[in-house]
Amino acid sequence: MNDKFSAISLFSGAGGMDVGFEKSGFDVLFANDIDPVACKTYDLNHKISSCCGDLRDYFDELFRHKGVDLLFGGPPCQGFSVAGKMDPEDERSQLLWTYLDAVKLTKPSAFVCENVKALAVNSRWTGVREEFLRRAESYGYVTAMLVLNASHYGVPQARERMFIVGVKKQLTKLSSEQLEQVLKRELSSRECVPESVGDLIRRLGRAGSEGNSKVCSAIITYAKKPVLRKSAYAGMLFNGAGRPIDSNGLALTLPASMGGNKTPIVDEDEIFNGTASYVGAYHEHLVSGGAVKSGLAPSRLRRITVDEALAIQSFPSNYILTGSQSAMYRQIGNAVPCQLAAVLAEAVKSVLSDVSYLKVA
Template identity: 30%
Template sequence: MIKRTFIDLFSGCGGFSLGAHLAGFHNALSVDIDPILTSSYRLNFPTSNLQIADLKQVEDIRVMMKNPPAKPDLLIGGPPCQGFSHMGKRDAEDPRNELIWHFFRHVRKATPNVFIMENVDGLATSEYGRKIVEEAILQLPSYYKTSGIINVNAADFGAATARPRVLIVGFDSRYVDDPRLEEKIKPVKKRTTVWDAISDLPGPVNTAEVNEFVWTKYTYRGDISKYAKALRVAPLKNLGWSQAVDRFNAGQITGLNATTHTSDVKDRFKLTKQGEVEPISRYFKLSWDLPSRTIRAGTGRDKGGFQAARPIHPSQSRVITIREAARIQGFPDWFVFHPTKWHSFRMIGNSVSPVMAKRIIKSL
């Protein structure tokens, strides 16, 4: 059986990669510059070829593969995008915007049959963003045909987060037919709610912020949603950190670390209604019967080390846990992130929803 291969650029913790694996593809290469955001990548994808490198400086990614496929089936990636993001002031001079240009440069070098670029929806509404994309695409040979900017939302693919994004899909017309992704994208009939995603999870546990994973017992309940059941399934062969899989099979997971709040903060959270913003912290309180808003990432030390505002739990006076955020984004329970809440939320907030990624890639 011929294995279909994929390359993941700007891979982060591996949300896009997980979607590709679940869609039946095998990893040939993943590249990211951030050793912290990728710190659990090799754990969750033990057979992967992860390389830590600055893709602006890499001349040809094919030299990073031991046995490079003559023509990769799929190249995916989400170049860092804060320069276009609605979350903060747009910065037309943000050097990370150049990474879109380098993404297409690597497409030209690697010549995949199909490529998918994912980015923030601000790319579609930014005149500078559209210009960057248009100029970047001009690097490709004429036999590559592209979709233009496609607006999507992770909630329409079954994830429990209303996360608006854009895609650009391209294909080598010499070898493959137009995937016509826009025609194949059909929103789910019923959106996944926060209740569907997290109501079966145990509450947070008080732990010290240490550089090791904390394992917590959780039990199976029969009255959980189809979405939660799917994320409780053990990983496919060649996926998952062996220690995490053993713990998972024994009924233990990570990511339930509690966040300490003062009594005043708890009182304010309690008074805040579902779907509203707590006026002092500006934290948004989730609604049980709706998808979550976009989970925000925060920044690394190079950008000030800011922790993003975390959503307030719908019925408990606290912010959500790492595992609850992971469930909302569409990560399975065996997937591990980082021992700290800060970097775990950076991983999740920067990731492509695996639920969305799987459906998009399977539709090609």
């Protein structure tokens, strides 16, 4: 089996997907993103520099890498996300087709396209899915569409994402259905249980300490009209979209909008002193008919730090972020969890390496 494969990274952002694919033996030769801050972060952490700007302006450079082993990347997802406007005419949604243009131009042995779960399962995007797969097939690829939960692969975050994997028909014996089965089998063999968010934070240290210094100052106030759900960690007990995280469990999807009151909340006393959850107690109080509280929440509740968000996304502990604090949170929230990318990369590498899957031994 080959140990090293060449790759192109598109819509690279801060480089989370690249970390995972590089860890699994892919040598990234070209990277691109339009965000100059994310490009600077990428440059500080990878052996090549990200070509910053509109991808379409770099097609001549891309063509020089024709025949690369793998092309991977995640076109902007805001146009498809249930958290956004779900507008198919959103200019960012059109970049999905720019991604396929790059596939057609470079003719990689395989490609991996990442996006939000909604693109794979929402009936609103049926036409988009079918068109993407039709075009990929016309370019000579068998394809498999997967929805993966990062928490199944050691990431302490219940983050679900769609991945479309394509492999050149002329290289593989597999049909699209068989490719999906092989990838699922490879992925299943790599499943593992992640640590809890509380364990992760204890490992980093208290907010403000040397290893966990980039704190978020956004205040936490009680919601005037709480939205109650069965779980204390759903609904809305505090103002803003940043919901509390169960320290004994997993984070929900970290959004790119973190940095203000959309930054998730943790209970410092529960994590470091072993006291009972304040969020759980307040939720029980409300469910039992207790009065709604007002003003500032107790200081034991705080927003997660940049360092914690970075770790929840499974970035290396020495990863360097650039830009303002809000830009750091945005880069983290936009990233594919590194560990999820690494596991998927291993599965794709198996398909490209194992002679039982290939037409030519």
